[in-house]
Amino acid sequence: DQQVKQNSPSLSVQEGRISILNCDYTNSMFDYFLWYKKYPAEGPTFLISISSIKDKNEDGRFTVFLNKSAKHLSLHIVPSQPGDSAVYFCAASHGSSNTGKLIFGQGTTLQVKP
Amino acid sequence: KAGVTQTPRYLIKTRGQQVTLSCSPISGHRSVSWYQQTPGQGLQFLFEYFSETQRNKGNFPGRFSGRQFSNSRSEMNVSTLELGDSALYLCASSSPAAVETFGSGTRLTVV
Numbered sequence: 712d713q714q715v716k717q718n719s720p721s722l723s724v725q726e727g728r729i730s731i732l733n734c735d736y737t738n739s740m741f742d743y744f745l746w747y748k749k750y751p752a753e754g755p756t757f758l759i760s761i762s763s764i765k766d767k768n769e770d771g772r773f774t775v776f777l778n779k780s781a782k783h784l785s786l787h788i789v790p791s792q793p794g795d796s797a798v799y800f801c802a803a804s805h806g807s808s809n810t811g812k813l814i815f816g817q818g819t820t821l822q823v824k825p
Numbered sequence: 826k827a828g829v830t831q832t833p834r835y836l837i838k839t840r841g842q843q844v845t846l847s848c849s850p851i852s853g854h855r856s857v858s859w860y861q862q863t864p865g866q867g868l869q870f871l872f873e874y875f876s877e878t879q880r881n882k883g884n885f886p887g888r889f890s891g892r893q894f895s896n897s898r899s900e901m902n903v904s905t906l907e908l909g910d911s912a913l914y915l916c917a918s919s920s921p922a923a924v925e926t927f928g929s930g931t932r933l934t935v936v
Contacts, residue, residue: 745924745925754928754929755915755927812883813858813870814870815860815867815870817867
């Protein structure tokens with residue numbers, strides 16, 4: 712039962728272009744969503760989050776969009792940089808932002824080419 | 826401010842053995858969660874501890890257990906290890922004011 716899905720295992724973009732990573736969820740009880748970035752041999756690093764009461768949250772080059780009716784969220788990175796190359800995980804929780812139980816997607820490997 | 830510290834970083838165990846992994850959360854964080862990452866299953870939630878009590882539990886067999894101490898440090902234990910337990914085990918801590926912050930993980934290899 713995969714409640715959070717990232718259907719694209721990988722994505723390749725040119726430096727300077729936009730990277731769009733997608734995530735779908737099935738549980739309508741989820742009310743808080745997060746994106747993490749992960750490099751090999753390191754733990755995931757928090758990037759950006761969004762509450763279900765919003766449809767957009769922006770932080771520098773990173774913007775997360777939430778479409779509750781479609782149960783879909785996306786992460787936009789503009790402009791993409793080679794250092795952004797990593798595995799990106801979306802995660803969801805319900806109840807509060809810090810229940811300590813995150814449901815993760817399978818991850819999308821982003822490669823940004825110079 | 827020190828991050829989440831996990832020890833050891835790498836571990837090799839034999840099938841049937843047991844293992845204990847340790848996690849020191851960020852100072853002031855009282856919630857500690859554990860996740861297992863495998864190539865096939867991604868990141869899966871194991872359990873969460875808050876104030877020395879297990880608050881949430883994932884869908885793992887009873888061979889996986891944990892505990893939390895009064896200083897919020899946490900340990901997880903896996904008994905009767907199986908080859909399929911080989912994974913990266915990640916610990917994360919959080920507080921009402923901070924989202925989950927992860928440690929670098931413990932890479933467990935079962936041979």
